[in-house]
Amino acid sequence: MQKIGRNDSCWCGSGKKYKDCHMELEEKLTRFRRQGAIVPTRALLKTSEQIRGIKESARINVAVLDYVAAHIGPGITTAQIDLWVYEQTTRLGGIPAPLGYNGFPRSVCTSVNDQVCHGIPSENDILKEGDIINIDVSTIYNGYFSDSSRMFCIGAVSPEKKRLVDTAKQCLEIGLTEVRPWGFLGDMGQA
Ligand SMILES: [Zn+2]
Numbered sequence: 388m389q390k391i392g393r394n395d396s397c398w399c400g401s402g403k404k405y406k407d408c409h410m411e412l413e414e415k416l417t418r419f420r421r422q423g424a425i426v427p428t429r430a431l432l433k434t435s436e437q438i439r440g441i442k443e444s445a446r447i448n449v450a451v452l453d454y455v456a457a458h459i460g461p462g463i464t465t466a467q468i469d470l471w472v473y474e475q476t477t478r479l480g481g482i483p484a485p486l487g488y489n490g491f492p493r494s495v496c497t498s499v500n501d502q503v504c505h506g507i508p509s510e511n512d513i514l515k516e517g518d519i520i521n522i523d524v525s526t527i528y529n530g531y532f533s534d535s536s537r538m539f540c541i542g543a544v545s546p547e548k549k550r551l552v553d554t555a556k557q558c559l560e561i562g563l564t565e566v567r568p569w570g571f572l573g574d575m576g577q578a
Pocket residue numbers: 397398399400401408409
């Protein structure tokens with residue numbers, strides 16, 4: 388790591404002095420590294436400006452899913468959901484991240500029933516009562532990415548499907564309790 392004085396301005400571009408910004412964190416990181424821990428590099432440490440950018444992107448991402456939640460139901464095709472995601476994302480100034488990614492033809496992934504993930508929206512997939520669907524929205528705004536997905540139960544679903552969706556949600560929440568400073572991404576999966 389580049390040598391930097393306490394009173395120099397911080398490498399992160401915040402405009403603050405190093406001692407008032409990343410110094411304490413990096414001293415801690417150095418201590419952990421000496422103890423043999425794996426610690427993040429500077430490239431992984433987000434600046435407050437970057438975190439603000441990610442949050443702005445996430446606001447659009449969530450608004451798009453809220454729009455889908457308010458309109459989804461039996462008789463809707465997954466192509467219609469794709470159009471909603473495209474329209475709402477661009478209306479809010481964002482770009483749907485999946486569109487054109489490695490040739491992906493649509494703006495969202497829609498995975499119905501036993502499709503695990505990354506389903507491609509289609510005019511031929513019409514949602515019906517009893518279906519479950521995962522809608523996975525990824526958004527780019529001002530160069531910042533955000534990504535979240537939700538499960539939707541269409542009308543009344545079988546007890547088996549209901550249990551699957553509820554259990555997966557519980558597992559997600561248990562995983563999220565492991566999100567904390569100095570935790571590993573793998574802690575979430577393990578939980
Ligand atoms: Zn800093």
